[in-house]
Amino acid sequence: MNSTVSAPGWQKSVFDVLREGDVKQIAYVPDAGHSYAIQAAIADPGIEDVVLTTEEEGVGVVSGAWLGGQRAVLLMQSSGVGNCVNMFSLLEMCKFPFLTLVTMRGEYAEFNPWQIPMGSTTQQALELMGITVFRVDDPDQVGEVVSAAFDQAFLAGERVAVLLGQRLIGRKKWERK
Amino acid sequence: MGAQVNAHDSTIGTLAGERLDRRDFVATLLDRAPEALVVTGLGSPSYDVFAAGERDRNFYLWGAMGAAVPTGLGLALARPDESVVVITGDGEQLMGIGALGSVAVKAPKNLTIVVVDNGHFGETGMQRSHSSLGADLAGIASSFGIARTERVRDIADAERVARIVTAREGTTFVQVFIEQTEPPRALPPRDGTAVKNKFRAALGLDTF
Numbered sequence: 431m432n433s434t435v436s437a438p439g440w441q442k443s444v445f446d447v448l449r450e451g452d453v454k455q456i457a458y459v460p461d462a463g464h465s466y467a468i469q470a471a472i473a474d475p476g477i478e479d480v481v482l483t484t485e486e487e488g489v490g491v492v493s494g495a496w497l498g499g500q501r502a503v504l505l506m507q508s509s510g511v512g513n514c515v516n517m518f519s520l521l522e523m524c525k526f527p528f529l530t531l532v533t534m535r536g537e538y539a540e541f542n543p544w545q546i547p548m549g550s551t552t553q554q555a556l557e558l559m560g561i562t563v564f565r566v567d568d569p570d571q572v573g574e575v576v577s578a579a580f581d582q583a584f585l586a587g588e589r590v591a592v593l594l595g596q597r598l599i600g601r602k603k604w605e606r607k
Numbered sequence: 608m609g610a611q612v613n614a615h616d617s618t619i620g621t622l623a624g625e626r627l628d629r630r631d632f633v634a635t636l637l638d639r640a641p642e643a644l645v646v647t648g649l650g651s652p653s654y655d656v657f658a659a660g661e662r663d664r665n666f667y668l669w670g671a672m673g674a675a676v677p678t679g680l681g682l683a684l685a686r687p688d689e690s691v692v693v694i695t696g697d698g699e700q701l702m703g704i705g706a707l708g709s710v711a712v713k714a715p716k717n718l719t720i721v722v723v724d725n726g727h728f729g730e731t732g733m734q735r736s737h738s739s740l741g742a743d744l745a746g747i748a749s750s751f752g753i754a755r756t757e758r759v760r761d762i763a764d765a766e767r768v769a770r771i772v773t774a775r776e777g778t779t780f781v782q783v784f785i786e787q788t789e790p791p792r793a794l795p796p797r798d799g800t801a802v803k804n805k806f807r808a809a810l811g812l813d814t815f
Contacts, residue, residue: 480712483705486703487705489671489674490677490706493674494646494677494682494685495685497681498681502681520671520678
């Protein structure tokens with residue numbers, strides 16, 4: 431792993447679950463909370479990092495990976511869940527195992543009101559489309575919860591999202607000095 | 608009346624020139640690339656592929672518009688040892704147009720994207736699409752960074768496209784100019800789970 435990457439321990443624990451679970455593709459639209467996993471995926475020759483122009487592409491990418499026999503996950507921010515809604519039909523119709531990790535905006539110490547309409551409805555949107563939702567706000571619990579969701583997706587064949595609470599990511603610094 | 612207007616207008620821009628029979632093109636392509644893994648976009652391309660003969664290596668979309676190319680990308684990355692071909696229409700491709708950018712970044716050598724382009728949304732009443740209103744899909748693919756793009760207007764090129772598919776020498780985007788016809792519907796299975804399981808079984812994979 432690239433030793434120049436510095437990130438909170440909970441971000442490392444997310445990537446550890448994915449790597450140890452033999453994930454071969456990580457599709458993403460970037461978010462600060464996913465920085466470590468994205469950089470680690472790029473640095474790992476055994477994992478394909480797939481940067482997307484919109485999150486809904488990722489639903490197709492991870493489904494295609496599974497069709498070919500690989501585990502893949504989708505990393506996105508809460509706003510991206512809204513972009514995916516119709517594309518989630520693919521998961522439901524074909525019963526694809528599915529794991530997405532969603533960093534939350536529009537909740538704890540949010541500065542930007544434009545994040546709130548989607549952030550406040552992210553869990554409901556996922557559940558409306560048949561996806562089981564886990565949530566974690568305690569950094570010490572991230573590894574455990576992601577691991578539980580991982581097993582439910584790839585061992586039980588379910589569709590699962592983990593919401594990574596905004597408090598994990600902390601207050602965004604808006605003033606550049 | 609409306610169809611005549613559309614036929615007249617279809618000489619605009621990149622649509623000028625000869626056009627192919629969609630079923631002939633798809634059937635010839637699949638006949639010459641029998642081992643290819645195929646992902647189809649919803650609507651007529653799914654019917655075209657099914658009409659050419661059911662294959663365990665076909666994955667048909669009936670919805671999730673815009674998913675064909677992303678699904679093909681994930682599949683191609685997972686199976687570099689197999690030829691993967693996405694067969695979709697201009698409308699479906701347009702809805703997921705950004706995926707061409709994501710494909711260009713990864714550039715899997717074994718992925719061929721075939722857009723059967725009649726310049727219209729055929730499934731909903733043959734309304735004109737951007738492709739007959741000025742957009743140049745092959746040009747867009749090229750501008751996104753896909754190194755090889757082809758424009759096909761001759762049925763003889765179906766065999767050449769099949770060779771591109773089987774060669775696995777570089778991501779290729781193929782725009783096939785087809786006639787604005789609506790051949791008899793040939794409906795593939797709508798049970799997505801069954802199609803998925805059959806497809807994976809053909810690759811020696813369990814259900815999950």
